[in-house]
Amino acid sequence: MPGSALAGWLGPLLVAVFGGVLRFARLDVPRAVVFDETYYAKDAYSLLRHGVERAMQGDAKNPVADRNLIAGNLDIFRHCAEPADCAAFVAHPPLGKWMIAVGEWLFGMTPFGWRFSAALAGTLSILVLARAARRMTRSTLLGCLAGLLLALDGLHLVLSRTALLDVFLMFWVLAGFACLVVDRDRTRERLLALFEPGGPDPRPGLRPWRLAAGACLGAACSVKWSGIFFLIAFAVLSLMWDAGARRVLGARRPYRATLARDLPGGAAAMGLLPAAVLLASWAGWFASPLGWGRDWARATSSGPFYFVFDSLRSWLGYQFQVLGYHSGLREYHPYMSEPWSWPLLLRPVSFYYPPNLPPSACGASACSQAVLGVGTPALWYGALLAVLALVAWYSARRDWRAGAVLLAVAAGWLPWFYYALADDRTMYLFYLLPVVPFMVLAVVLAAGLLLGPGGAPGGRRAVGAAVTGAFALVVLVDFWWLYPVLTAETITHAEWWARMLMRSWVTVAPR
Known part of the structure; x- marks a missing residue:
């Protein structure tokens, strides 16, 4: 890696601190149960107390229960006397809720407590992206730009300040990708050292970064099932990188060598290990008789072997x-x-x-306080153009970075088209959050094309720097303008309405 190793860490850390300040400041505002926090904050607390999600008294999405929770009255977590009556059917794996529970354990059952882990994951994702972008571009400046743009995205900010699962899914997907990028570099270095022209195809040996990637992607699947799309895509990507490395080195049959030398380890790292992580995330359900569909009495009736067999049968039925x-x-x-x-x-x-x-809340005749889950438009529209540029770049040059980013965007976005067309399923914009870091990477790679390589003419670099700097400034201003409606600042109704850039952003007419 060129440049100073200290600057390569210090720059991304400073950008992450900036993003962390935005995410942790006033984290307990609004002091209310926001959107689907009514499910996940309560499920997390139940995991903390019982190891499984259990039903509360009354409906889970109950306004009265939400108000009692904010008031500090935890009587809503009193459970039924009969375990079978308390088992709650939940539609997502437990890991994301366990992560929320860490904040509740540290800071109590308060808005700050149940949002703490989301803010931490969002902040760490800025650091991970900055470091991954630096490694992909070999530029500390472009790495810091990637972290800064992610810090300034509105959707990323909102999900980092809300106890939902999507920010954890995004974090683990991004972490898995970053580990694979490091594994690509390390494996190429090792193959280069071992390769002998005319000799046998070398084995790269133990690949800890690929194992780390498999664990991270298994964790993504343990937050939401949609992590499987990224797992499959990145497993294929890793093998293609292996084949590409062998082809560049001059292997006679690079794809056959990849199947023989790299596929077995890849199957273990990107198949068996993620499955083990997913299964481990359900440890509380396996260890408790209180979970949905657990059938504990039957599982414990005939010895340890039958316990394992029947527990897995019940778990698969639940899935x-x-x-x-x-x-x-x-x-x-x-x-x-x-x-x-x-x-x-x-x-x-x-x-x-x-x-x-x-009216006294803002000093005007009508006041508003909003949290709107929306991306920063300047960044998203710029990213859309950058993705189109990467399509052309990859078609012309087959650049591995463009291909990796395009694959990640496709894995996180295109599967939802099937559900929309075949199932007419209920879906939301924030399902695209795991793709946002890769949209930022597309922008950064496009900026790298504008700047050119280190030896590019000074005029080209000056123009590229001006365009890139102007774009970053526009994103910053756009984010600053939207910030009050992303973080529940109390403003006048006219100020709120001015920030609704499209009529489709609201469901009611202006006053």
């Missing part, structure tokens, strides 16, 4: 129920949207908008 639930999810929601509209930000999600704020 099929979850699959059926997701396939049949067609409930109308006023902020649902179709995946082809997501890159254009046509229908963001209103996470929080309390009605009837008193």
Whole structure:
């Protein structure tokens, strides 16, 4: 890596600190249960107490229970006397809720407590992206630009300040990708050292970074099932990188050598290890008789072997129920949207908008306080152009970086088209959050093309630097303008309405 190793860490760390300040400042505002926090914050607390998600008294999405929770009254977590009556059917694996539970354990059952882990994951993802972009571009400046742009994305900010699962899915997907980028460099170095012209195809040996990638992608699947799309895509990508390395070195049959030398280890790292991580995330369910569909009495009736066999049978039955639930999810929601509209930000999600704020709250006749789950438009529209540029670049040059980013964007976006066309499933803009870091990478790679290599003419680099700097400034201003409606600042209704850039961003007419 060129440049100073100290600067390569210090720059990304400073950018991450900047993003962390944005995410942790006023983290307990709004002091309310926001959107689907009514499920995940409570499920996390149940995991903390019982090891499994258990039903509360009354409906899980109960406004009265939410108000009691904010008031510090935890009586809503009193459970039924009969375990079978308390088992709760939940539609997502437990790891994301366990991560939320860490914040609740540290800081209590408060808005700051249940949002702490999301803010931490969002902040760390800025650092991971900056370091990954630096390694891909061999430029500390471009790495810091990647971290800065992610820090300034509105959707990333909102999900980093809300106890939902998507920010954890994004973090683990990005971490897995970053580990694979390091594995690519390390493996090429090792193959280069071992390769002998005319000799046998070398084995790269133990690949700890690929194992780390498999563990991270297994963790992504343990947050939400949609992590499987990235796992499959990145497993194929890793093998293609291996074949490419052998071809560059001059191997006679690079693809056959990859299948013989790299596939077995790849199958273990990107297949068996993620499966083990997913299974381990359900440890609380396996260890408790209180989980949904657990059938504890039957599992414990005939010795340890039968316990394992029947527990796995019950667990697989539960997973099929979850699959059926997701396939049949067609409930109308006023902020649902179709995946082809997501890159254009046509229908963001209103996470929080309390009605009837008193005029004294902002000193005007009408006040607003909102959390709107929307990306920073300047960044998203710039990223859309950058992705199109990467398509042309990859078609012309077969650059591995462009191919990797395009594959990640496709893995996180295109599968939702199937669900929209085949199942007419209820979906939301924030499902695209795991793709946002790769949209930022597309922008950074496009900026690298504008700047040119280190030996490019000074005029070209000056123009590229001016265009890149101007774009970053526009994103910063756009983010600053939207910031009040991303973080529940109390402003006048006129100021709120001025920030609704499209009529489709709201469901009610202006006053």
